[in-house]
Amino acid sequence: MRTGHPRITRLRLWITRSEPGASRHAAALSEAGFPCLVHSVLAIEPLAAPAPKGTFQRLIFVSEHAVRRGLPRLRAAMPDLILPEPAYCLAIGPRTAAVLAAAGLNPAAREESASAGAARSDSEALLAHPLLAEVLGLRILLVAGEGGRSLIEDSLRARGAEVERFECYRRVPRLEPLPSGAAHRIEAIVVASGEALPAIRNLWRQAGGADDVWLLVPSTRVAAQALAQGFVNVHDCGAAEVSAVLRALREVKHAGSE
Known part of the structure; x- marks a missing residue:
């Protein structure tokens, strides 16, 4: 390059x-x-979209901003938010996983996700995680920013999952x-x-x-x-x-x- x-x-x-x-x-x-x-x-601004409700078998956080902006609102919408089996929480990259762990959200599952794709920390590495290999019929919540790549949800839908995207922040240019x-x-x-x-x-x-x-x-x-x-x-x-x-x-x- x-x-x-x-x-x-x-x-x-x-x-x-x-x-x-x-x-x-x-x-x-x-x-x-x-x-x-x-x-x-770029600066980070919160979005006011309503937080989803219901039961999900996988929660995916794409960045530490997704954790900081999205997790408090998810907990407000679902006060009993925990990750009982067979639900798992996954993150893109070790930093996002560490922020999730600090927030008290299923550190064991965080440790699993951080180990996947150790050489790279991107959507492709996340999609290679064993917990996302067989997702037919599962409800998956993707916590992310406005816009960006659709690779994760497109790939998971192609594998038969029902994917809901929760956009809780956006990036805006700083001039x-x-x-x-x-x-x-x-x-x-x-x-x-x-x-x-x-x-x-x-x-x-x-x-x-x-x-x-x-x-x-x-x-x-x-x-x-x-x-x-x-x-x-x-x-x-x-x-x-x-x-x-x-x-x-x-x-x-x-x-x-x-």
Whole structure:
């Protein structure tokens, strides 16, 4: 996914993801020796759609925002919300699973879901989980944000499940420009999702940033989107977690020194 190797010096990073993840990632990356600018390109807003009621055999949370925004409303709509057998709770990625566990929602099932697709934390890895292999006739609740991919619900419906989607938040662009001169100090941009790419591109170009800056993205799908947006040095981290970004940074730094 790389077409050039700009020289890497101190490798200052622009963290673009929404809060609270942005500050958390920046702290970990800074501690590892990579200075960061936290400037989120998307903000999270709650949605007022009514929470679903009834019994579900699977609950799927796609992000920590889905947990923070959706779980309190689910508990209000279903005060006795628990996950008795054979119901299970699943999450995309270890961070979402950790937030679920902290909220007290079936930590044992969370541990199972976190172990699936350990190399990647995306919809495809979730769909490979054994608990979603045979779902014919099951009611599944997907807790997510507005819009986004329909891969999970489409795939589960194709497997015979009845899927209800509960959209409890949305991402909206933040139009605040980058600090003056920031584009000349940033050598890599950390991208959390394809949805953020248009805002990243617009803010970067407004700031005078060059298209050959490194973009560190979480998947091959987002890498292809970044190339389509005109960026030329795109590195697939394989996941959005800090550990994956750190591995990619070391690879990028090595490539830039050649």
